Amino acid sequence: MAIKVLKPGLATTVQDLGRPGYYHIGIPLSGGMDRHALVAANLLVGNEEGAAVLEAVFMGPELEFTEDATVAITGAQLPPKLDGEPRETWTSFRVKRGQILSFDFLKQGARGYIAVSGGIDVPIVLGSRSTYALGALGGFKGRKLEAGDEVPVGKAAAAAKDGRAVATDLRGQPAGMPAELRAMPGLYWHRITEAAGNGFFSDTWKVAPEADRIGYRFKGGKPLEFVPREPPFGAGSDPSNITDACYPYGSIQVPGGTEPIVLHRDAVSGGGYFMVGTVIAADMDLIGQLQPNTPVKFVKVDMNQALAARKNRAELLGKLRTALA
Amino acid sequence: MQTRFSFGGDEHIFAEVGEAMSLEAFFKSLFVTNAVRDARIKGVTEICPANASYQIKFDPDQIKPDDLLAELKRLDAGSEKSEPVIKTRIIEIPVLYNDPWTHETLMRFRERHQDPNGTDLEYAARINGLDSVDAFIKAHSSAPWFVSMVGFVAGLPFLYQMVERKRQLQAPKYLRPRTDTPKLTVGHGGCFSCIYSVRGAGGYQMFGITPMPIYDPNQKISYLRDFMCLFRPGDIVKWKPIDRPAYDAAVADVDAGRFAPVIRDVSFSLTEFNRDIDAYNRKLDGVLHGH
Numbered sequence: 141m142a143i144k145v146l147k148p149g150l151a152t153t154v155q156d157l158g159r160p161g162y163y164h165i166g167i168p169l170s171g172g173m174d175r176h177a178l179v180a181a182n183l184l185v186g187n188e189e190g191a192a193v194l195e196a197v198f199m200g201p202e203l204e205f206t207e208d209a210t211v212a213i214t215g216a217q218l219p220p221k222l223d224g225e226p227r228e229t230w231t232s233f234r235v236k237r238g239q240i241l242s243f244d245f246l247k248q249g250a251r252g253y254i255a256v257s258g259g260i261d262v263p264i265v266l267g268s269r270s271t272y273a274l275g276a277l278g279g280f281k282g283r284k285l286e287a288g289d290e291v292p293v294g295k296a297a298a299a300a301k302d303g304r305a306v307a308t309d310l311r312g313q314p315a316g317m318p319a320e321l322r323a324m325p326g327l328y329w330h331r332i333t334e335a336a337g338n339g340f341f342s343d344t345w346k347v348a349p350e351a352d353r354i355g356y357r358f359k360g361g362k363p364l365e366f367v368p369r370e371p372p373f374g375a376g377s378d379p380s381n382i383t384d385a386c387y388p389y390g391s392i393q394v395p396g397g398t399e400p401i402v403l404h405r406d407a408v409s410g411g412g413y414f415m416v417g418t419v420i421a422a423d424m425d426l427i428g429q430l431q432p433n434t435p436v437k438f439v440k441v442d443m444n445q446a447l448a449a450r451k452n453r454a455e456l457l458g459k460l461r462t463a464l465a
Numbered sequence: 466m467q468t469r470f471s472f473g474g475d476e477h478i479f480a481e482v483g484e485a486m487s488l489e490a491f492f493k494s495l496f497v498t499n500a501v502r503d504a505r506i507k508g509v510t511e512i513c514p515a516n517a518s519y520q521i522k523f524d525p526d527q528i529k530p531d532d533l534l535a536e537l538k539r540l541d542a543g544s545e546k547s548e549p550v551i552k553t554r555i556i557e558i559p560v561l562y563n564d565p566w567t568h569e570t571l572m573r574f575r576e577r578h579q580d581p582n583g584t585d586l587e588y589a590a591r592i593n594g595l596d597s598v599d600a601f602i603k604a605h606s607s608a609p610w611f612v613s614m615v616g617f618v619a620g621l622p623f624l625y626q627m628v629e630r631k632r633q634l635q636a637p638k639y640l641r642p643r644t645d646t647p648k649l650t651v652g653h654g655g656c657f658s659c660i661y662s663v664r665g666a667g668g669y670q671m672f673g674i675t676p677m678p679i680y681d682p683n684q685k686i687s688y689l690r691d692f693m694c695l696f697r698p699g700d701i702v703k704w705k706p707i708d709r710p711a712y713d714a715a716v717a718d719v720d721a722g723r724f725a726p727v728i729r730d731v732s733f734s735l736t737e738f739n740r741d742i743d744a745y746n747r748k749l750d751g752v753l754h755g756h
Contacts, residue, residue: 158588160510160511161510161511162616163511163513163522163616164511164513164514164616164698165616165619165620165694165696165697166615166616166617166618166619166620166694167617167694168621168660206698229600257717263682265682272619274619274663274665275618275619275620275662275663275680275682276619276663276682277619277635277682277693278682282682288753323474324473324474324475325472325474326471326472326473326479327479329471353553358689370723371486372483372484372485372486372487373484373485373486373630373656374516374517374625374655374656374657375484375485375486375655376637376654376655377637381655382484382485383485383486383516383517383518383655384515384516384614384623384655384657385479385481385515385517385520386479386513386515386518386519386520386616387473387514388473388474388476388477388479388520389476389477389522390473390474390476391473391474391477394617407617408616408617408618409513409617409618410513410515410614410616410617410623411617412638412654415473417472417473417474418472418474418477420474420475421474421475421476422475425548438708443472443475444476446475447475448527450525450526454526
């Protein structure tokens with residue numbers, strides 16, 4: 141069984157839960173940017189949680205099915221249509237051989253997850269089917285989908301049910317405006333003045349157009365003021381430079397002190413810009429659903445609050461599993 | 466050398482061995498990360514050595530962040546006692562300096578450069594006080610370099626030259642990063658050289674290009690069949706300047722599957738190196754060329 145790509149959408153890639161273990165040589169985790177939505181999509185169609193799905197950003201693809209299948213779309217409000225007829229998001233539905241799945245304009249969020257019973261069956265590379273486009277690795281030929289591709293689908297394990305749905309409170313999507321991203325100050329926090337540190341957390345930022353799987357850039361806050369120093373050997377002369385080091389996932393680097401960039405699943409693993417802190421793991425899924433121009437506040441938290449948020453997110457996933465068991 | 470630790474969110478510990486780059490800081494990072502790997506600490510998911518720092522990724526559901534931090538501090542302190550000797554490899558990388566492809570690219574991005582009227586090599590030669598491009602190429606290729614970090618993108622090595630500080634080549638990055646860099650460009654930013662493993666964005670000065678692939682996600686290239694990335698931190702690199710016919714021949718050899726890189730096992734002692742750098746580098750050259 142396969143899916144024929146009639147139109148690829150803006151940037152549709154194969155993703156699963158990612159490829160840990162190779163960050164030390166510059167190969168990032170990859171995987172769905174909104175992992176909760178990815179898991180939900182899989183559970184809706186009777187797949188294993190970490191089966192490979194399609195991640196579509198801002199604009200959905202147009203796909204033709206060569207066999208009957210069960211499908212679910214989660215994540216962003218990217219309204220699916222089957223042969224032109226509207227279908228619900230967060231709800232499984234049957235697709236007959238020869239039918240065409242397309243999408244209406246994006247209503248909310250940024251990334252939709254398209255799970256197909258059986259899962260996307262591209263080869264496993266270094267333990268994962270995720271696409272790492274920068275390294276031309278994994279996924280469908282190491283790249284985003286193009287018109288004419290035939291994407292293989294695995295054999296569905298069990299008869300997937302039609303019409304299963306995820307309740308709104310189990311979807312884990314961003315709520316409220318401005319969006320809040322909790323972050324722990326640290327890393328090179330000491331390099332900026334106290335006033336700049338306070339300003340970073342009190343300013344309202346906006347998601348910039350440069351926001352992708354590698355990182356999300358933010359604009360609109362005050363430039364950061366640095367504590368004066370003699371540049372150490374190897375760091376470079378700009379106050380925002382450091383001796384090239386590793387970048388944590390979620391770390392907030394601020395080149396030139398002006399526009400913060402939060403690194404995401406396809407992060408570059410290191411480089412020479414200082415970082416003010418790190419967005420906590422519990423809020424990483426939310427970043428992937430932020431559209432350009434969305435107002436955002438960074439909320440200062442400590443380790444205990446980060447771990448509590450982590451626990452809440454795990455409990456939400458637990459409830460989702462129970463609901464779809 | 467006192468390491469500074471900081472949590473990177475709830476899943477990372479970042480350790481800055483030194484603010485400035487030095488071989489001592491690099492070796493400490495390499496030793497501690499090896500010790501962390503050997504200790505097989507439950508919950509540790511990624512161990513990333515870097516130039517003068519390192520980073521550990523962990524699962525806080527399996528190990529308490531403070532417990533891991535205490536364990537890292539213990540291993541970090543223990544590294545002070547270890548002898549800075551490593552068993553590693555020395556790899557010869559052919560380079561066509563001043564090649565037509567990086568030249569085309571640097572001309573395309575000239576308005577982002579410190580010196581729009583020259584080339585990257587001319588600029589680098591001048592700011593390093595060398596009187597010609599040839600003198601710069603000689604300085605770049607006559608002494609070996611350490612792979613002091615692998616990363617940014619898949620398999621990209623950061624390289625730190627094995628000479629005393631006053632002879633180290635330095636160059637700023639482009640004023641604004643390029644959106645394009647030819648694959649296998651030899652670049653330089655700050656005190657680090659690199660080889661771009663894939664085509665893409667970049668900010669380092671561009672000096673030349675190697676015909677020798679260093680990353681192959683399809684693992685078709687003979688010496689990348691075991692693993693898709695060539696480099697590991699601690700590898701030693703020696704550049705070999707080549708001309709255009711030699712470059713073309715090497716590319717043809719790579720395509721035909723008969724390119725055999727020069728790679729030798731070698732042991733390196735930082736203490737002995739520091740005693741007489743030039744003599745030690747001559748010895749390394751002997752290992753590479755079998756004399």
